[in-house]
Amino acid sequence: MTGIPIRNLYYLLGYAWDLLEEAETWQVELENLPTGLDLLTRLILRGTQRLLRRGIDHGYMAQADVLTTIRGRIDFTASARRMLMERAKVQCDFEEFLPDLLHNRILKSTLRNLQAYPEVAQRQRSEVHVLLRRMEGITPLKIRSTHFGSVRLHRNNAHYALLMHLCRLVNANLLVCEETGKTTFKNFMREKGQMAKLFQSFVYNFYRKETQFVVSQEVPIDWDSQEPNPLLPSMKADLILKRKDRTIVVECKFYEEALQTHYLGTSPKLHSTHLYQLSTYLQHLQPGLDGTPPEGLLIYPATGIQFSTDLVLAGKRIRACTLDLMEPWNLIAEQMHRFLVQGHSYPHIGYS
Known part of the structure; x- marks a missing residue:
C-alpha cells in the first residue's frame, strides 16, 4: 500500500x-x-x-549541587561524608524550573x-x-x-x-x-501492522467526528452460550457504530488485495475468513433497542480496485467495500459516508 x-x-x-x-x-x-x-x-x-x-x-525538576549558599534543603549526610562544611560549602537538594x-x-x-x-x-x-x-x-x-x-x-x-x-x-x-x-x-x-492500526484509528475517528453514530472501538462481544466456558475464545469487533435505529459492526481489513483468487483462471472472491468472522460477531450480538438486527461492514483500503456489494447471510446484512485511497480527499470522505447508506452498492469490480 x-x-x-x-x-x-x-x-x-x-x-x-x-x-x-x-x-x-x-x-x-x-x-x-x-x-x-x-x-x-x-x-x-x-x-x-x-x-x-x-x-x-518547562517543569520543576529535582537537582542536587554543592553550593556556598543554602538553597532548598541541605543534605547533611552527603555534606558530612564529603567534608564540605570544612570548606564552607554544603550539598543542597532543590527544584529548578527547567526544559x-x-x-x-x-x-x-x-x-x-x-x-x-x-x-x-x-x-x-x-x-x-x-x-x-x-x-x-x-x-x-x-x-x-x-x-x-x-x-x-x-x-x-x-x-x-x-x-x-x-x-x-x-x-x-x-x-x-x-x-x-x-x-x-x-x-x-x-508495514502492514502499523498501517492496519492507523487505518482502523482513522475509520474510528472519522465516523466518530463526521457522523451522528456513537462509535466504540475494540468492543468485546459475548458468545450466546447458556453456560460460560473458559475455553471459548474472545471476540472483539474493531468498531461498533450505534444510533437509535441501527447497529453496525465494522471490521477494517488492511490487505494489499481486497479479493482473493484460489485457482488460476477463477474469478476473485471475498476473503472467506473475514466473512466467517463478521458473521459470527453478528450472530452473537443482541438486536438494538427497537429490535433491529445488527449489520456488518467490511472496509478494505485500496489503491485501484473498487467494489461495494451487499450480502444477506443468515438473515444479517453485510456490506463489503473498498476505500480508494488514490482519490482526492473530498471523494474519500464521500466514500466513507456512502458506505453507511443503505441500499447503495455497486457489486461489479472496477479499477481506477
Missing part, C-alpha cells in the same frame, strides 16, 4: 491521531513531498517552530536522528540544525519505545500530542545498524 498520495496520508494520520485540527493550524505545505519520511520531517519541523514561538514546556522534560528530550533526540539521516533533504536538515541550536538545556537520549508511554501530557502542554505521535512513528521506523552504524528508514506504508 505504498501508492497513497502524500496529501491523503496527511489526512489519514490527522484523523487516526484525532489531531487533524491541530495539524491544519501548522499550515504545512504538502507539495513536493515525495515520501512519507519527507512528510513526517516537514510536520515535525513546522510543529517545533510553532512550539518554540509559543514557548517550550529538560521527557517530551522535550524525545523531540530533540528525534530531530538529531533526522539530521543525521542522509536521505532527509539538505534543506530540511539545515532547518533541523537551526532548531537544535534553540533547544539548549535539553539532554538528548537514546529513544526507546517505552519512553513514549512515560510522557505525561495535560491541559497546559496538550499541544505536544501531535509532535509525540510523529516522533513515535519516526523512531519506530528509523533503524540504526549496530555493526555499521548506518541508519535506514523503514517505509511504514509497507
Whole structure:
C-alpha cells in the first residue's frame, strides 16, 4: 500500500491521531513531498517552530549541587561524608524550573536522528540544525519505545500530542545498524501492522467526528452460550457504530488485495475468513433497542480496485467495500459516508 498520495496520508494520520485540527493550524505545505519520511520531517519541523514561538514546556525538576549558599534543603549526610562544611560549602537538594522534560528530550533526540539521516533533504536538515541550536538545556537520549508511554501530557502542554505521535512513528521506523552504524528508514506504508492500526484509528475517528453514530472501538462481544466456558475464545469487533435505529459492526481489513483468487483462471472472491468472522460477531450480538438486527461492514483500503456489494447471510446484512485511497480527499470522505447508506452498492469490480 505504498501508492497513497502524500496529501491523503496527511489526512489519514490527522484523523487516526484525532489531531487533524491541530495539524491544519501548522499550515504545512504538502507539495513536493515525495515520501512519507519527507512528510513526517516537514510536520515535525513546522510543529517545533510553532512550539518554540509559543514557548517550550518547562517543569520543576529535582537537582542536587554543592553550593556556598543554602538553597532548598541541605543534605547533611552527603555534606558530612564529603567534608564540605570544612570548606564552607554544603550539598543542597532543590527544584529548578527547567526544559529538560521527557517530551522535550524525545523531540530533540528525534530531530538529531533526522539530521543525521542522509536521505532527509539538505534543506530540511539545515532547518533541523537551526532548531537544535534553540533547544539548549535539553539532554538528548537514546529513544526507546517505552519512553513514549512515560510522557505525561495535560491541559497546559496538550499541544505536544501531535509532535509525540510523529516522533513515535519516526523512531519506530528509523533503524540504526549496530555493526555499521548506518541508519535506514523503514517505509511504514509497507508495514502492514502499523498501517492496519492507523487505518482502523482513522475509520474510528472519522465516523466518530463526521457522523451522528456513537462509535466504540475494540468492543468485546459475548458468545450466546447458556453456560460460560473458559475455553471459548474472545471476540472483539474493531468498531461498533450505534444510533437509535441501527447497529453496525465494522471490521477494517488492511490487505494489499481486497479479493482473493484460489485457482488460476477463477474469478476473485471475498476473503472467506473475514466473512466467517463478521458473521459470527453478528450472530452473537443482541438486536438494538427497537429490535433491529445488527449489520456488518467490511472496509478494505485500496489503491485501484473498487467494489461495494451487499450480502444477506443468515438473515444479517453485510456490506463489503473498498476505500480508494488514490482519490482526492473530498471523494474519500464521500466514500466513507456512502458506505453507511443503505441500499447503495455497486457489486461489479472496477479499477481506477
